Amino acid sequence: MSDVPFIDFEGxxxxxxxxxxxxxxxxxxxxxxxxxxxxxxxxxQEQLQTTQSQLPAxxxxxxxxxxxxxxxxxxxxxxxxxxHGRIHGLCYCSGxxxxxxxxxxxxxxxxxxxxxxxxxALELAKAVSRRDVMTETDGALLFITSIYGTxxxxxxxxxxxxxxxxxxxxxSLAIxxxxxxxxxxxxxxxxxxxxxTAKAFELxxxxxxxxxxxxxxxxxxxxxxxxxxxxxxLAPQSRWITGTDLVIDGGYTAR
Numbered sequence: 111m112s113d114v115p116f117i118d119f120e121g122x123x124x125x126x127x128x129x130x131x132x133x134x135x136x137x138x139x140x141x142x143x144x145x146x147x148x149x150x151x152x153x154x155q156e157q158l159q160t161t162q163s164q165l166p167a168x169x170x171x172x173x174x175x176x177x178x179x180x181x182x183x184x185x186x187x188x189x190x191x192x193x194h195g196r197i198h199g200l201c202y203c204s205g206x207x208x209x210x211x212x213x214x215x216x217x218x219x220x221x222x223x224x225x226x227x228x229x230x231a232l233e234l235a236k237a238v239s240r241r242d243v244m245t246e247t248d249g250a251l252l253f254i255t256s257i258y259g260t261x262x263x264x265x266x267x268x269x270x271x272x273x274x275x276x277x278x279x280x281x282s283l284a285i286x287x288x289x290x291x292x293x294x295x296x297x298x299x300x301x302x303x304x305x306x307t308a309k310a311f312e313l314x315x316x317x318x319x320x321x322x323x324x325x326x327x328x329x330x331x332x333x334x335x336x337x338x339x340x341x342x343x344l345a346p347q348s349r350w351i352t353g354t355d356l357v358i359d360g361g362y363t364a365r
Contacts, residue, residue, distance in 0.1 A: 117345040119146035122198035130157035132304030134203040136333030177230035184237040191243040199250040200238040202231045209265040220268045227272035248346040249292040284353030293352035300359030302331040327361035
């Protein structure tokens with residue numbers, strides 16, 4: 111029996127967005143624990159450095175970058191590949207959410223969500239999958255979406271639209287990039303205890319929060335629950351998994 115770990119990145123680089131806190135930070139820790147070198151990106155340098163301090167030495171780089179500045183993304187990944195080595199995978203964990211019922215829908219807020227949740231994700235996928243950037247074999251793209259991309263939730267119309275769009279785009283990309291051996295998947299969490307979730311809950315009553323949490327048979331998740339699943343989907347050993355959406359929601363959608 112082999113003693114080689116099932117999930118082992120063997121020093122391959124993974125570009126991780128949204129690495130400043132919450133799920134992104136947990137994914138960074140899990141990837142490094144599994145032997146990946148992680149390119150940590152986000153908007154807050156101090157928080158990125160806090161994430162980096164939790165990783166083994168020489169296993170990461172920090173690049174401060176707002177993903178909405180899409181014109182800079184191609185140069186970021188191309189420079190990294192040239193100076194530090196090709197990129198094995200992209201884990202897109204950036205996202206914004208705004209809870210609004212239809213009566214208070216605002217086009218500007220929706221456009222902001224589209225820019226971050228969809229447009230920047232596809233721009234980065236385009237940049238990372240370049241032949242002079244991505245590793246020649248076993249490349250992987252993973253988008254962190256949400257169960258709200260497939261199920262309804264009051265007040266989440268706009269957010270659900272962006273997450274559903276990304277899930278659909280990923281399925282098409284999986285077919286398009288299969289000829290190069292690049293896998294494309296999405297991971298859809300339910301309610302997870304993160305700073306973004308806490309901010310969204312500020313707009314809800316205690317009764318509404320209890321209802322949301324109780325709708326998950328196993329209770330709300332923790333960032334580490336999502337991180338382990340992300341590492342699995344990104345790992346080179348998961349070479350036959352593409353075009354899938356892995357739901358990790360404590361049983362929410364099984365009801």
